[in-house]
Amino acid sequence: MTIGYLAGGTSDHRSFFQHGFPATFPFEDLTSYSPYIHGYNDVSGTSANDFILAKMITQGALATIAELAQPLSMTLSHTALPDTQDEVGPYVVNMDIVSNTAATVSSATLYWKLDSASSFNSVAMQQTGSNTFxxxxxxxxxxxKVEYYMTATDSAGNQKWLPDGFGAGDNHYRFHVGLFQSIYFDDFDGSTDNGWSHTQIATQDDWQRGAPQGNAGDPSSAYSGSSVWANDLGASGWNGEYATNVENxxxxxxIDCSGKSGVTLTFARWLTVEEHxxxxxEIRVNGNLVWNNPSSNLLxxxxxxxxxDISAYADNNAAVQVEFRMKSDGGLEFGGWNIDDFELYTLGGAGGSSDALVLSGSTVGQRGQSVSYSLSNxxxxxxFGLLVSLSNSGTNIFGxxxxxxxxxxxxxxxTANGSGVATINFRIPMAVAANTIxxxxxxARNGANIDDSNLLTLLIL
Structure with missing residues (x-):
């Protein structure tokens, strides 16, 4: 192996070397190739180079570098929270952290948000066992719908996170609060295609059901079970990439969604595709576009x-069909779609409550700052009155x-307004300890009686 920039001096990677960053630039026959890369002298020997092999070498080298660059500092484990109908909470997240070096675990942080929120809330995790935070x-x-992820940092400054990904927060755990009702589910592991079909629109139809092979950026295994639907699984005679100038x-x-409202599509995705x-x-429902890849490469x-959310086209519709489409130009290709655990569902209120009033508002607040609520019905x-306690064990108030x-x-x-609604603000005392639930x-008065609301949890930071 030779380390250094090429003699011709026009290589794209020379500037990286000049700043101390080695770059992988593999050629299987470099000795017979021009020393100028991307220069006007780059005219000889091109037919003798295997660019597919060069690409595979590069991918393998980069994957190896990325894996080895991750310090084996800590081992993290976590059991994902299940769906629940419990609105009171709190939903306790546990993470086991084992240090693999002499360094000690210095901190762990939980990040969570509702799926509709633009940013995550952060919560300092406390050590509750020998290795548990x-x-x-x-x-x-x-x-x-709640999404969350966790990070851990040791005394040497190393950081690890769950779920795994290139960076902290790239992937999330999630769970639902409410009544989850599945309309249709397929994990693609059956003996038949279960009515799924695939069509060539232009050039090639490379949709295949089976085990992914890990080629061209594809996964090496299914999300669950053994089979997925994918563009070019990468088995014998295939390379894992969608081809040029295709549409399929x-x-x-x-799927019958009669009588259903708020229909949502959920599935496991592993997609690599060039910029839009x-x-x-694309994903289409009855021909209507509901999702497409972004303006940058999605890898x-x-x-x-x-x-x-596909409710605009699926609610109360007896004939719903979902399409996954791929269309390419004549240039760069990637692995394309890999999908698993396809499901349509609805998520409703948990129900069963006798609460006459509806309370909504802050679920996270800072000591010394105000939180806001709306009380209606x-x-x-x-x-009316707004009550706060550190207990949710129940009590009798005014009978x-x-x-x-x-x-x-x-x-x-x-006092409520003429519509029976009130907006309430109050300041959290500084004396309250951080991370208090x-x-x-x-x-509120209802004649001689009293009505109460649902219970909200407030995390005080």
């Missing part, structure tokens, strides 16, 4: 779960059964 996600009013599609069987200007990966390096101009426990504090009282509930 725990953090809490506050309860959420159903229906809700994979179409689901007809050149190659197009998944692990399986991720995708949720796509009260009688017009009713008097009415509330969800919060004793002791409690009435942090605000007031509190519970918030509303109550």
């Amino acid at each position: 725990s953090g809490a996600i506050p309860g959420q009013v159903s229906p809700a 599609r994979l179409t689901s069987p007809v 200007q050149y190659d197009q990966a 998944d390096n692990s399986w991720s779960i995708q949720d796509i 009260m009688q017009p101009n009713a008097t 009415h059964s509330f969800d919060i426990g004793a002791p409690y504090t009435i942090v605000h009282t007031g 509190a519970y918030v509930e509303g109550g």
